[in-house]
Amino acid sequence: MKVIIKRVLFLLAVIGIWQLVYSLGVYEKIVFPGPLQVGQALITGFTTGDFLNALGASFRHLFSGLSLAILFGTILGVILGKSKQADETAGMYLIALQSIPSIVWVPLAIMLFGFSEFAVVFVVVLGGTFVMALNVRSAIHSVPPQLVRAARTMGTNGLSLFFRVEIPSSIPYFMSGLRLAWAFSWRALMAGELLSNGPGLGYSLRYAQDYARMDQVIGIIIIIGVIGAVVDQLVFSKLEKNVMKRWGLLKT
Amino acid sequence: MFLQINDVSKTFDDKNQGSFEVFSGIDLNIEQNQFVSLLGPSGCGKSTLLSMVAGLESVSEGSIVLEGHEIKKAGTDRGMIFQQASLFPWLNVKENVMFPLKSTGSKKDAEEKADRFLQMVHLSRFKDHYTHELSGGMQQRVAIARALAMDPKVLLMDEPFGALDEQTRHILHEELMKIWEETKKTILFVTHSIQEAIKLSDRVIVMGTRPGKIIADFNIDLPRPRRRDDPQVIELEKKVMGLLEVEINKVLKEELSYESHY
Numbered sequence: 001m002k003v004i005i006k007r008v009l010f011l012l013a014v015i016g017i018w019q020l021v022y023s024l025g026v027y028e029k030i031v032f033p034g035p036l037q038v039g040q041a042l043i044t045g046f047t048t049g050d051f052l053n054a055l056g057a058s059f060r061h062l063f064s065g066l067s068l069a070i071l072f073g074t075i076l077g078v079i080l081g082k083s084k085q086a087d088e089t090a091g092m093y094l095i096a097l098q099s100i101p102s103i104v105w106v107p108l109a110i111m112l113f114g115f116s117e118f119a120v121v122f123v124v125v126l127g128g129t130f131v132m133a134l135n136v137r138s139a140i141h142s143v144p145p146q147l148v149r150a151a152r153t154m155g156t157n158g159l160s161l162f163f164r165v166e167i168p169s170s171i172p173y174f175m176s177g178l179r180l181a182w183a184f185s186w187r188a189l190m191a192g193e194l195l196s197n198g199p200g201l202g203y204s205l206r207y208a209q210d211y212a213r214m215d216q217v218i219g220i221i222i223i224i225g226v227i228g229a230v231v232d233q234l235v236f237s238k239l240e241k242n243v244m245k246r247w248g249l250l251k252t
Numbered sequence: 253m254f255l256q257i258n259d260v261s262k263t264f265d266d267k268n269q270g271s272f273e274v275f276s277g278i279d280l281n282i283e284q285n286q287f288v289s290l291l292g293p294s295g296c297g298k299s300t301l302l303s304m305v306a307g308l309e310s311v312s313e314g315s316i317v318l319e320g321h322e323i324k325k326a327g328t329d330r331g332m333i334f335q336q337a338s339l340f341p342w343l344n345v346k347e348n349v350m351f352p353l354k355s356t357g358s359k360k361d362a363e364e365k366a367d368r369f370l371q372m373v374h375l376s377r378f379k380d381h382y383t384h385e386l387s388g389g390m391q392q393r394v395a396i397a398r399a400l401a402m403d404p405k406v407l408l409m410d411e412p413f414g415a416l417d418e419q420t421r422h423i424l425h426e427e428l429m430k431i432w433e434e435t436k437k438t439i440l441f442v443t444h445s446i447q448e449a450i451k452l453s454d455r456v457i458v459m460g461t462r463p464g465k466i467i468a469d470f471n472i473d474l475p476r477p478r479r480r481d482d483p484q485v486i487e488l489e490k491k492v493m494g495l496l497e498v499e500i501n502k503v504l505k506e507e508l509s510y511e512s513h514y
Contacts, residue, residue, distance in 0.1 A: 150338035153306050154352035154402060155328040164354075168342040248341045248384025 033215040041215035042222070050204065051223065057199035058189060061117060065124025066185045073129045073181060074174075077136020087137070098134055102127035102188030106195050115197040120189065127188025128181040135177025139170035175243045179236035186228055253317075254438060255282040255305070255406060260314035262300055274300050275464030276313070280457065282440065287432055289441045289449035291492070292459030293500050298442045299410050301464075305440060306332045306408050318405060328352060331399030332408045335415055337391035339383040345394050346370065346379040352402045362401075369397035372431060389420035393427070400435060409441045413448070425451060429476060446492050450485055451478050458492060460499045462506060468495050 015035050021027075022034035033041075045051035080087045080094065105126045109119040143166050151157075151165045193202025201220060208216035244250040261276035274297040282288050290298040303309040305316055307326035316323045318330070339348050346366050353362035370376050373393035383391055392412055399407060413421040429452065432439060443449050449456045450472060458468040470492070474484055 144338075146334065146336055146338050147340065149308055150332070150334060151351075152308060152326040153330065153332040153408075154398075155326065155355070156352075157326075160355075164351075165340070168340070171342070246342070246382070248382060 030212065031214055033218065037215040038218045038222070041213070042219040045216065045219060051201075051220075054199055054201045054204040055223070055227075057117075058193065058201040061120045061124060061193070061200060062185060062189050065121045065189065066128055066182060068121075068125045069128025069132055069181055069185055070178065072125065073132025073177070074136050076129065076133035077177075078140060080133065081137040081140025091137070094130055094133055094137075098130035101191075102184065103191035105188075106192055109192065110195065117196070117200075120192040120196050120200065123192035124185050124188045127191075128185035131184045132177050132181040135173060135180060136170075139173030139177065140166065142173050143169045172240070172243050172247050172249055175236075175240040179232065179240055182236055183228075183232065186231075190224060253281045254284040254319060255440075256280070256315075256317040257282075257301070257305070258315045258317065260301070260304065260316060261312045262297060262304065262309070263312045273463055275459075278314070278464075278466060280466070282438065284438050285436045286454045287439045287441065287452055288455045288457065289443055289453040290457050290459060291443055291446065291449040291496075292464075293461055293496060293503055294444065295464075295503060296459040296461040296499070297464035298459050302332075302408050302410050302440060302442045305406070306330055308332075328356075328402045329405045330408055331402050331404035331406070333392070333395050333399050333410065333412045335411045337383070337388070337395040339391055339394055339398075341383055343383075344379070345375060345381050345383065345386070348383060348394055349398045349401050351398065365401050366397075369400045370394075372400070372434070373397045373427065387420070389416050389424055392416065392424065396428070396431065400431070400437070405438065407437045407439045409439060411442055411444070414443070414445075421448075426477070428452065446489050446496070447480065450488050450492070451480070456492065458495055460495075461503055467499070468492070 019035050022029075022032060026032070042051075076094070080091055102123055105123050106119075109122045113119040113122060147165055147169055148161065151161055156164060189200075190202045190205075193200035194206050196203055198204070198207070201224060205217060205220045205224075208214075208220065241250065257278055257280040260278045262274040263276075264272045264274065266272055278301065290301065292298045300309055304311050305318075305323065307323050307330065311323075323330075340351065343351065346363075349366040349369060350362045353365060356362075367376070367379070370379050373396055375390060375393055375397065378386060378390065383394065386394065395412075413424050416424065425448070431437075441449070441452065453472055456468075456470045456472060457466055458470070459465065460467040470488065472488065474482065478485055480486075
């Protein structure tokens, strides 16, 4: 059976069970809406433009936050990857910082920047930077010494060695870093927006909760999940796979 | 003299065990256009010596002089071929060969050179392929073309065919001989295979170990192509084998006695 058919059938089964539980009236309708209500909420949300506005705002935060995270992460990663001194001094702390869930930064961001969109972007930047930096650091470390030696015998050294050998050689790992930075930033974005004063998808989620609109809550959760999966599969995983194939790290 | 290795020593500093001397007092003069093999058991420092000529390893004592210039660092006047082809996977075959030419001359010039040397190693058909699409033997031929494209004075080869299967090695021996006759490069060739050294070289330098030193220096005047069943070749092989056996036994004994300490 084709993979796509399996997936569609599975989804239909899950929706079927959902509908069944709903119809049996196990839970109150207000806390447990059925698939139809959620679908209705999604359609209304999109036709009135509420969800689109929220999505637009979220992507704006994500774009500025992720761009900065990639920039800062790359700079940090290159410094730690190239300088043993820097790595010995700060490398451990980077791992510690990376292990902090991004929602933890939200109170700090709100205290510093108030309930502003900037506070949300700040959380997204922190969410993506450290994981990016760690991956860029391993990317630099992953450059085969043999290639560096070979390049040196061809008269390449210094900056030229960095740009012509070390950077291209580390691109596959850089791509993995990019994918992880996106995933971490996306999570950080939702955490940040959930506690912000909007606009944004996370804010809409909390707003729906405040008004006890469970159908909207579930609808937005579905949107968040779908976007996460689609961007990962269509953009970052694809990019990473293509690069791996091109670099000969993946057998076709 | 073309390439002089004057009383050269190599010592590695080890933080834990003090310094370790690989070899000392190595003296060698290599003439232009010669094919010279450095032959020896593992640990004799033959690859280290080659890396020092390449400028990848520092010289602890003594000096290495190429055409009157002392070697201090790596440069395009010496092309090195490693056991692994060490090609750049993000470049295709032709771009790999053009890599050392980027800073010298025009792009057109580089392309012409790359085409010429790819033809020399019979890989013109594969110039647009990526390196991971090639077999090990083909990759090594790209590496040879890449080194030749720089037009180096010396070609340094560090067990270049050690990782290949017997058949491929055989074919590449013949190709290397043709290339050498065509380009008349000076070749310094590191190997641990007696047959390979005798088959290819004008001169075989046999190195011993613990500490590394030169124990014999043969000029081989036999006509090419050399056949393995030629009685003169067999005679030479036996002679070199006799010399190396002593060295290999020395290593074995040392390793065994080291073991029994525990």
